Amino acid sequence: MAQLDVSQKLEILADAAKYDASCASSGTTKRNSRDGKGIGSTEGMGICHAYAPDGRCISLLKILLTNSCIFDCHYCINRKSSNVRRARFTAKEVVNLTLSFYRRNYIEGLFLSSGIIGSSNYTMEQLVEVARSLREDHHFRGYIHLKTIPDADPELIHQAGLYADRMSINVELPTVSGLKRLAPEKDNGRIEGAMRGLKSSILDTRDAKKRYKSAPTFAPAGQSTQMIVGADAATDGDIVTKAATLYDRFDLRRVYYSAFSPIPDASAVLPLQRPPLMREHRLYQSDWLMRFYGFQPKEVVAAADDATGMLPLDIDPKLAWALKFR
Template identity: 65%
Template sequence: MSAKPILEKLAVLADAAKYDASCASSGTVKRDSVASKGIGSTEGMGICHSYAPDGRCISLLKILLTNFCIYDCRFCINRASSNVERARFSPQEVVRLTLDFYKRNYIEGLFLSSGIIRSEDYTMEQLVEVARILREEHRFQGYIHLKTIAGADPGLIALAGLYADRLSTNVELPTEAGLLSFAPEKKPETIRKTMASVRVGAEAAKSRLIGKATPPRFAPAGQSTQMIVGADAARDDDILKTATNLYSGYQLRRVYYSAYSPIPDASSDLPPVRPPLMREHRLYQADWLLRFYGFERAEIMEGASGGMLDLAIDPKLAWALMRREAFPVDINRAPRELLLRVPGLGTRAVDRIVAARRLGKLRLGDLAKLTASVKKVLPFIVTLDWRPGKLTDSADLRARFAPPPEQLALAL
């Protein structure tokens, strides 16, 4: 087959893949310690598509196997009834593109999703075949993220986990009511069953690891999912409740929040404009508080109006303003758990503070060297030479940090 049809397909299927946000590649391990045994790498720098938590740029070829789909989810641009240009790769074409892009140093890995064709099992077989050819026939050692197809045979999910670094199954919408309304062909219990299969596979791999030096080979970067924000009536509280249940129930590595993007010929009950991107941003901040800062969902939503996060200020600051009695915090004495609740202090800054205060009492100048957010921190902390006085209880404290209305309007 000539290169031109493949490139035309690439234009269609790369564009169609942009709606899936769950393509970060953090948390994987090197597949081979001997570089000469294979090609590709999960490490290094390249053309950036996403970022790892340590700041590394991760370049990925992010495409769909096909945007044909037998489902007619009303929020999806690739739904069966959508009047969009269609294309389909063969597994061999995806392999060829991945290897060609890698050898030119364009990418470090592959993110592969797909519309559902023929059946869930058939589509999953095609996705697994791409990963199998890359791993077994070409010894590709780079990163592979496969989108699992909800309802596919557990045996196929198990195979996918052997070849892929990360697996993801999208829950699509935050609530079962929303999914049943906008995508009645997709069943919440089927999605949960597939996610459970991934968790079981990962736990089985870890149990086999006991007493062995070989790292687990089942999706070592874990599993993730994505929720569309703003397509239905789900509130931020509903979204965070679902995320919390997913983290605890299926050991997810990440939940991604994707602001709904209006699509052509959409049904009348879908919003005509996308929700504020700031809403998506606030949800990510709240998600971070849940996973890394010791917050409970109920704490984050304290004082939230109508179950919605405050768009003007970040959720940690909103919580602190509701709990002023907890402040100021003594930087030199407070436990790490309490320091993590100080607005403006991130996990790295807190770890630096805890390490530095072992060597002596910290002053405000010392703190300025450990964090870039001193101005935001001042009302909430005490150091050897600083006390906020009445600043902590100031009535205009919120106004000090909230952007002016015209700036917030631009952000929305």
């Protein structure tokens, strides 16, 4: 890998991070600095990168630790066989960038993900070190969202949760068959097992907090995930059903939907064109109906076309349901 300066790395790794949609800062708790130490806050206003439920703009530095990866997922621009410029930050460089951007009032927090380098455990150790250094060495009180690395040791995941506000692990695709076809090195059982472990740690810590004020927090803003839309043959009905299952099983704060976007030197098994962005939008509307309006997953699926399983693009899902069930 050619030697790059920090600004060149930032250009590459910020661009590489744009494909991950599971970046939000809703639900975090405010950290106080009663001892006079600490910088950053999740409560201020800044450059808009994500929105909290109350409409506040939350500015985040959203980067990858590296876009090198030992996996070869067909849909990923950073896959092992992809012909892209590679770069890698050190943990210290990410810490310094975060602090520098905060002091300039560019950001209020950090979203950090990574390709897998060396091994899952080694990569997760690097992510944990970034969060640990920010919190302990620099008393950073801003928002931190860490992406969980598949197959990382549960103890590393636990350490990450002690420093991060939110954690996420992407299920990537809505069906097991789609995951096997497009990401054969990933396993749905292991992904859901990691999500189950996060849920357990969050609930255990929440319960401990009720009894002991000194108990540490663990990912107080919960966990989220992302599904890619349009990279496989999954219908909107499949996606809505999968999302509902994830919410129910793992107490997710959000499921994010990311319309597949064709990438350079794409694999032959991928579609040639991206799905309509309106499809992604309709899925978010469906998600909203289930989370805030009491719609059952089967009701949302019932609004889809019986033959194709797709939601209509010209009208929103609630209107589609109303017209179908007058």
